[in-house]
Amino acid sequence: MNQVLENILTRRSTRAFKNEQLKDEEVEVIVKAGLHAPSGMNRQTWQFTVVQNPETIEELAKVIRKLLNKNESYNFYGAPTLVMVSNDIDNTNGLADSSCALENMFLMANSLNIGSCWINQLKTICDNEEVRCILNSLEIPQNHIVWGIAALGYKATENNKENKITGVVKYFK
Template sequence: MNETLDTLLNRRSIRKFKAEQISDSALNAVLEAGRYAPSGGNQQSAIFVVIQSKDELRNQSRMNAAVIGKDGIDPYYGAPTIIHVLAEKDKITPVEDAALALGNMLNAAHALGLGSCWIHRAQQMFESDEGKALLKKWGVTGDYVGVGTCILGYPDMETPKAAPRKENAVFFVK
């Protein structure tokens, strides 16, 4: 099977990670895949905030858990790297652009032997006063919407099997 198709068909969400930090070369490859995702009008509206500091990972986990009212859990499953993907609100297709970037990053991670998972609630986190203050602290200026978070690490679990695909999901009009 074609290597790209193999990656697309076999990538699964990983929710248990080794404590070891991923390599800079793997991180940069995943980010590059995100940066090269298609975007509406080639506006490249997606931006990426990489968090690897253990203190900031705990803070981000706390913020994400608070959105769903579940203090004390780790919505990032102990991943040593998280990448928040945001997009400029005034672009043509900001959410779509960031979603494509996230998809590219998840697939690139799998191709590199990393585990990954898309985590929600970035929108709520970065709409909050605390989230806006963090963006400013990190040097992110402008009007952005949080779209999702890509968590990355070396898997500490078997890759799950694919769920059966939904029937009647493809329609042909020839």
């Protein structure tokens, strides 16, 4: 099978990570894949913020738990690395661009047998004072929204290989 298609077909979200940090070169090549995603008008107004400090990750999880009423177990599935993809709020393609970058990173991770999952919770609460304070400490610009987070790490369990595909495709020839 074509290797790109095989990589796409075998990627699944990982929701249980080992408590073991990724190698720097693995994270770097995953972020590189994100940086090479397409962006509307090639603006590239995104920022990729890699967070590996366990205290900062817990601080983020804690504020999300509080603001979004998540239960005590909410911890980004124990991922040791978070790549926060933020973008300029005034860029109308910010979410689309960030999504392209996230999928590039998920596919790169999959090609290295590294687990990944999109974490969606921050986008609606970026302007909460406590959240913004953490984002400031991570040097995420004030005018940025965190559209998505790539939770990354070695898989604690093998992913469920099957995904029932329900999307509609129509051809008009």
